Every structure is written in C-alpha cells, then in structure tokens.
Amino acid sequence: xxxxxxxxxxxxxxxxxxxxxxxxxxxxxxxxxxxxxxxxxxxxxxxxxxxxxxxxxxxxxxxxxxxxxxxxxxxxxxxxxxxxxxxxxxxxxxxxxxxxxxxxxxxxxxxxxxxxxxxxxxxxxxxxxxxxxxxxxxxxxxxxxxxxxxxxxxxxxxxxxxxxxxxxxxxxxxxxxxxxxxxxxxxxxxxxxxxxxxxxxxxxxxxxxxxxxxxxxxxxxxxxxxxxxxxxxxxxxxxxxxxxxxxxxxxxxxxxxxxxxxxxxxxxxxxxxxxxxxxxxxxxxxxxxxxxxxxxxxxxxxxxxxxxxxxxxxxxxxxxxxxxxxxxxxxxxxxxxxxxxxxxxxxxxxxxxxxxxxxxxxxxxxxxxxxxxxxxxxx
Numbered sequence: 190x191x192x193x194x195x196x197x198x199x200x201x202x203x204x205x206x207x208x209x210x211x212x213x214x215x216x217x218x219x220x221x222x223x224x225x226x227x228x229x230x231x232x233x234x235x236x237x238x239x240x241x242x243x244x245x246x247x248x249x250x251x252x253x254x255x256x257x258x259x260x261x262x263x264x265x266x267x268x269x270x271x272x273x274x275x276x277x278x279x280x281x282x283x284x285x286x287x288x289x290x291x292x293x294x295x296x297x298x299x300x301x302x303x304x305x306x307x308x309x310x311x312x313x314x315x316x317x318x319x320x321x322x323x324x325x326x327x328x329x330x331x332x333x334x335x336x337x338x339x340x341x342x343x344x345x346x347x348x349x350x351x352x353x354x355x356x357x358x359x360x361x362x363x364x365x366x367x368x369x370x371x372x373x374x375x376x377x378x379x380x381x382x383x384x385x386x387x388x389x390x391x392x393x394x395x396x397x398x399x400x401x402x403x404x405x406x407x408x409x410x411x412x413x414x415x416x417x418x419x420x421x422x423x424x425x426x427x428x429x430x431x432x433x434x435x436x437x438x439x440x441x442x443x444x445x446x447x448x449x450x451x452x453x454x455x456x457x458x459x460x461x462x463x464x465x466x467x468x469x470x471x472x473x474x475x476x477x478x479x480x481x482x483x484x485x486x487x488x489x490x491x492x493x494x495x496x497x498x499x500x501x502x503x504x505x506x507x508x509x510x511x512x513x514x515x516x517x518x519x520x521x522x523x524x525x526x527x528x529x530x531x532x533x534x535x536x537x538x539x540x541x542x543x544x545x546x547x548x549x550x551x552x553x554x555x556x557x558x559x560x561x562x563x564x565x566x567x568x
Contacts, residue, residue: 205324206443219268223275227253231283246287253280261321270321277316278327285309302342310335330446337424337454344416418461422478425454429485436489452482452497459501468512475505506532 210216230253234246253276260273285308289301313331316322428451435444455478463471479501486495506528514520 202318202324202440202443204442205326206440209441209445215268216271219271220275222268223257223272224279226272227276227279243287243290246283250280250284250287253277254284258321265321274322274325274327277322278331281309281312281331285312303339306335306338306342310339324442326442326446329443330450333428333446333450334453337421337450340420340424341417341457344420415462415465418458418463418465420458421454421461422458425451425458427451428454433485433489448491448494452494455482455501456497463508468508472505472508472512475501475508479503479505502532 230249234242257273257277257280260269264270285305289305310332313328313335317328317332322328428447432444432447432451459475459478462474479498482498482501483495486498510521510524510528514524
C-alpha cells in the first residue's frame, strides 16, 4: 500500500505561490479602493486630541485590520478580497508605530527601530502563512523588507538616525552678557552716549567662544555606510539565490517578493559602497551587479529586473566617465560616444547566433565479411 504524499509548501500556500497573478482591471481598482479606505480611516486622527492620538491610532489600526480580514473572508478573490489585502498591508505600519512609539521614552536608539521592524515583519509573515491572506506576495515582501531594515539598523551608526547629532552645543562662559549691565537709557543718543573708543578690539571686548561645533562625521561611532552597503549586498544576493531556488520549484509567485526586495537591497548596497569607495570603484561595482541582474532576469523571464539591471550598468558607466572627464562637456560627449558604441558592439557579439557547424556525414561501416561456405555433406 502506497504511503500518502506529504503536503508540500506549494500545496499549503496554494496557487498564489505557484503563479504570478495576471493583472486584472477589477483587481487593480480594488487595491486602489482599499488604500483609499485606509487613508480615510487614518485621516480621522487629525480630529483627535494629542493626548489620545496614540490610543486612537492603535484602535483604528486594529479596527481596519479586522475589517480587512473580514473582506478577505467574504470573498476568496476579486476586488473586495484585494481591497482587504491592500487595507491590511497599509494598517501594519501605523499599528506598529502607535503601539511602540512613546514620545517621552523614544530616543532613536537601535533597539527602538529594531523592535518596530521586528513586530512589523512578524505580522507580515503571519499574514502570509496563515488565514485568508495566505500566499499573497505583498505580505512576504513586507516581511523581507523588515528583515533588511533590521540588518541595516544593527550596522548603521546612531548618527544615521539622529539628524541633529552633528550639531553639539557646549555651554561656556562668554565675555558678552545680557542683563542689568547692558541697558539703554532714556537719553540715549547716537552722537553723545554711544561712542566707539579707539582701542576697541573684537578679540578683547567682544568675544564669542566656540559654543557651536559642527563635526563632519562621528569619529567614535561604530558602523557606517560601508558596513550597511556590504550587508545590503549580502542580503540582496541571498534573496536572489532564494528567488532562483523557488523559481526552480515552480513557485514563481513566492519568488517575486524575494526578487523585488533583493533588487532594492542591491540598490542600497551599491549606493552605500560606491559613496564610500569612490566614483570609479562604485561604478565598476554597479556594472558588475547590473550585469548579473540582467543575466538572471533573462534566464528567469523577469522584465522589471532586467531593466533595473540595465539602469545599474548605465549608472556605473556614467559615474566612471564623469570621474575621468571631470564632467567637461566635450570629453563627456566623446566618452559617451565611444562607450555607447562599445556597449552596442559587446551586446551584438554576445547575442549573435553562432554559425552552425555542418554535420559531417557518417562513413558507413564496412560490410561484414561473408561467412565461410558450408562444406557439402559427404555421400
């Protein structure tokens, strides 16, 4: 007796994980309607007092989620179902914000952002795996984005999340004071009572000490753009590998979020590493990453990723040429002309079909030797 086949991940997630849904007019309009409903709900917060905004925001977010899942339960597919998906996606961010953000205790530390992204990613992952929202790619994309943001937050320096950290104010003494000693009298006249003495010097009588100090970059802060860039490249590459694996299993729908978020991670990584390494090194990195994206997209029939990879290559070439020519118009024009011709020639050489080698006719094997004659029987 054959053993029953164990349910696979594809069977559990359903058809949504297997195929990319085709664009439908009703579905797109339903998504737009769901986003508008979410916007209407949160617009009500403008009429709520500041003291009750946090409680009201969390309550409205939960109410919107309940309504969204109700719509998904009532309809398994179609505009109403997709409107619920859109509303549920939009409700997670405000719910996390109002649930965890405390104006009195929020200091912008790494743990605060990590907690927010962790809760948002957990909710999106639960929506993707459970209930009537199971298998919708948008929820998986939300979970993958939250994971990417957690990695970035862990490696970025605290100054990246505090826009005022570069300005430090140090209270110091000053020779210029205001108060009772600096007063205008009623009989003040510009000619008689306000006179500049010959020995007035700005260094002795009117001094500002260095109370404001602008730091170009936090020298003692750990982390930074380079660490974030390298980590983003690693995460993006891992997401693309997962997309390839899922695509080979016939799960194109589940592979799409890995591919989309992976493209974003690679874009962040190339930008951060390029800004730290310089225009030429960053340009070559963009060309390499873009070429790999184009190759991957051509192998898996992903048009959006193919065009994004082409933009990577174009941006890398642009950065290198601009650095070499110092953005001078005539050298730029010559470099663009030569570079464009070289790229077209390389593309033609890569895509040109190879001439087929004519098949050499096979030489027929020699005939088998005739068997020896059978001797005649003796009389």
